[in-house]
Amino acid sequence: xxxxxxxxxxxxxxxxxxxxxxxxxxxxxxxxxxxxxxxxxxxxxxxxxxxxxxxxxxxxxxxxxxxxxxxxxxxxxxxx
Amino acid sequence: xxxxxxxxxxxxxxxxxxxxxxxxxxxxxxxxxxxxxxxxxxxxxxxxxxxxxxxxxxxxxxxxxxxxxxxxxxxxxxxxxxxxxxxxxxxxxxxxxxxxxxxxxxxxxxxxxxxxxxxxxxxxxxxxxxxxxxxxxxxxxxxxxxxxxxxxxxxxxxxxxxxxxxxxxxxxxxxxxxxxxxxxxxxxxxxxxxxxxxxxxxxxxxxxxxxxxxxxxxxxxxxxxxxxxxxxxxxxxxxxxxxxxxxxxxxxxxxxxxxxxxxxxxxxxxxxxxxxxxxxxxxxxxxxxxxxxxxxxxxxxxxxxxxxxxxxxxxxxxxxxxxxxxxxxxxxxxxxxxxxxxxxxxxxxxxxxxxxxxxxxxxxxxxxxxxxxxxx
Ligand SMILES: Cc1cc2nc3c(=O)[nH]c(=O)nc-3n(C[C@H](O)[C@H](O)[C@H](O)COP(=O)(O)OP(=O)(O)OC[C@H]3O[C@@H](n4cnc5c(N)ncnc54)[C@H](O)[C@@H]3O)c2cc1C
Numbered sequence: 001x002x003x004x005x006x007x008x009x010x011x012x013x014x015x016x017x018x019x020x021x022x023x024x025x026x027x028x029x030x031x032x033x034x035x036x037x038x039x040x041x042x043x044x045x046x047x048x049x050x051x052x053x054x055x056x057x058x059x060x061x062x063x064x065x066x067x068x069x070x071x072x073x074x075x076x077x078x079x080x
Numbered sequence: 081x082x083x084x085x086x087x088x089x090x091x092x093x094x095x096x097x098x099x100x101x102x103x104x105x106x107x108x109x110x111x112x113x114x115x116x117x118x119x120x121x122x123x124x125x126x127x128x129x130x131x132x133x134x135x136x137x138x139x140x141x142x143x144x145x146x147x148x149x150x151x152x153x154x155x156x157x158x159x160x161x162x163x164x165x166x167x168x169x170x171x172x173x174x175x176x177x178x179x180x181x182x183x184x185x186x187x188x189x190x191x192x193x194x195x196x197x198x199x200x201x202x203x204x205x206x207x208x209x210x211x212x213x214x215x216x217x218x219x220x221x222x223x224x225x226x227x228x229x230x231x232x233x234x235x236x237x238x239x240x241x242x243x244x245x246x247x248x249x250x251x252x253x254x255x256x257x258x259x260x261x262x263x264x265x266x267x268x269x270x271x272x273x274x275x276x277x278x279x280x281x282x283x284x285x286x287x288x289x290x291x292x293x294x295x296x297x298x299x300x301x302x303x304x305x306x307x308x309x310x311x312x313x314x315x316x317x318x319x320x321x322x323x324x325x326x327x328x329x330x331x332x333x334x335x336x337x338x339x340x341x342x343x344x345x346x347x348x349x350x351x352x353x354x355x356x357x358x359x360x361x362x363x364x365x366x367x368x369x370x371x372x373x374x375x376x377x378x379x380x381x382x383x384x385x386x387x388x389x390x391x392x393x394x395x396x397x398x399x400x401x402x403x404x405x406x407x408x409x410x411x412x413x414x415x416x417x418x419x420x421x422x423x424x425x426x427x428x429x430x431x432x433x434x435x436x437x438x439x440x441x442x443x444x445x446x447x448x449x450x451x452x453x454x455x456x
Contacts (some may be wrong), residue, residue: 015370015424017273018273018405018419019231019232023266030230045426054311058311059311
C-alpha cells in the first residue's frame with residue numbers, strides 16, 4: 001500500500017482518454033522537482049502498459065501500481 | 081440585475097455569452113464579454129493555412145458580429161481577477177465587477193520554454209502557419225520532423241494529423257519520393273487513444289510515414305539540425321515542426337488562480353473553479369485532464385451558459401458536464417475519422433471514411449453561424 005510513501009501531488013486522470021493519463025503524468029513530472037512523488041489515477045486500460053514503459057525509458061522510478069475499485073493508481077518518483 | 085462577466089471571446093466565451101443571452105431575460109441579466117483582440121480566430125483552420133489550402137483571412141471574424149445583441153463587448157485585456165472583491169481589472173485601467181465570472185481565456189504559447197525553439201516552425205498561430213506554408217511551398221526535399229514540445233497542448237491529434245496531411249500534400253505535388261516525414265510521438269503508440277492508434281499506425285505505414293515513439297521534445301540544437309528528447313534520444317532534421325509549449329494565460333497566473341502550469345483547478349462536473357461558487361471556467365483554461373479542444377470548450381460552454389441562466393431565473397434543473405468530446409481527424413486523401421467519448425465511455429475503435437472528412441469540412445462552415453451561436 002502507499003501509506004508509507006509521501007505523495008507530493010495527486011493527478012486524478014480518471015475519465016481521461018485523450019490526451020490520457022500518461023500525458024498528464026509527463027506534464028506533472030516536468031513541473032515537479034527531482035525527488036517528488038506523483039500519484040496518477042487512471043481508468044484507461046492502456047495505462048498499465050504505457051505508464052511503466054515511459055517511466056522506465058525516461059529514467060524515473062515506478063514505486064507501485066495499485067488496483068483500486070474502478071481505477072488503477074500509479075506512484076512515480078521523479079529521479080532526474 | 082445580475083452581472084455576468086466573461087473573459088475571453090474564443091470558442092468557450094462566445095458560446096457561453098450567446099446561450100446565456102438567449103436563456104436569461106435582458107431585464108435581469110447584464111452580460112459583458114471582454115476580449116483582448118475583438119477578433120475571433122478559427123484555430124483548426126491553421127493546419128490548412130500551413131498546407132496552402134486555406135486563406136488566412138477566412139479564419140478571422142469580428143467578435144461583435146458573432147455575439148447576441150444583448151451582450152456588451154469590451155475590447156481590452158483582463159490583467160487581474162480579484163475573487164474576494166468580485167472585480168476584474170483591465171489593461172486600460174477600467175475595473176468591472178461581477179456576480180458571476182466565466183474565465184475562458186484559453187491557452188498561451190510559450191516557445192521560449194523550449195531551448196532552441198527559434199529553429200523550429202509550427203502551425204499553432206496564424207502568422208506561424210503562414211510562414212510554414214511558404215517554407216513547405218519551397219521545400220525541395222529532405223527529412224521533415226514533427227514533434228511536441230510540452231504537455232498539455234491544444235488538440236492532441238493535431239500533430240499526427242499534420243504528418244498524415246503532409247503525406248497527402250507532397251503526393252499531390254508529385255514530390256513525395258523526395259520527402260521523408262518523421263513523426264515523434266510522446267507516447268508508446270502513435271496516437272493518444274489506444275483504440276484508435278492501430279488505425280492511425282496503418283495509415284502512417286501505408287503512407288510511408290516514419291515515427292519514433294516515446295520522444296518528448298526537450299531541446300533543439302540548431303547548429304547541428306538535431307532535436308533531443310527528454311527520454312535521451314536525438315534525431316536529425318532538415319525541416320523541424322514543433323508544437324510550442326503551452327501555459328495558462330497571464331491573467332490567471334497573476335491572479336494566483338492557476339496551478340504550476342497556469343491552468344485553473346476546475347471541478348470536472350460543475351465547471352466551477354475549485355473553492356469558488358461564482359467563478360466558472362471553460363475550455364483550454366481549465367486543468368481538467370481531457371483534450372484541450374474546441375469541441376470540449378463547446379460542450380462545456382453550453383452547460384455553463386444554461387446553468388448560470390437557471391441560477392439567475394431561479395428555476396430549471398442544472399446540468400453536469402459529462403466529459404463529452406467529439407473530434408474529426410483528417411487523415412488526408414479526403415478520408416477521416418470520428419472520435420467521440422466522455423468520462424464514462426472510452427472512444428470506440430475508429431473507422432476511416434469519406435463521410436468524416438466531409439463532416440470536418442462542414443464543421444468549418446457551420447462554426448460561425450451554428451456552433452458559436454450555441455444552437456447545437
Ligand atoms: C492547429 C490547431 C488545430 C486545432 N484543431 C482542432 C480541431 O480539429 N477540433 C477541435 O475541437 N479543436 C481544435 N483545436 C483546439 C481549439 O482551437 C481550442 O481548444 C479552442 O479554441 C479553445 O477554446 P477557448 O475558448 O478555451 O480558447 P480560445 O478559443 O483560444 O479563446 C481564448 C480567447 O481569450 C482571449 N484572451 C486571452 N487572454 C485574455 C485576457 N487576458 N483578457 C481578455 N481576453 C483574453 C483571446 O484573445 C481569445 O479570443 C485546434 C487548435 C489548434 C492550434
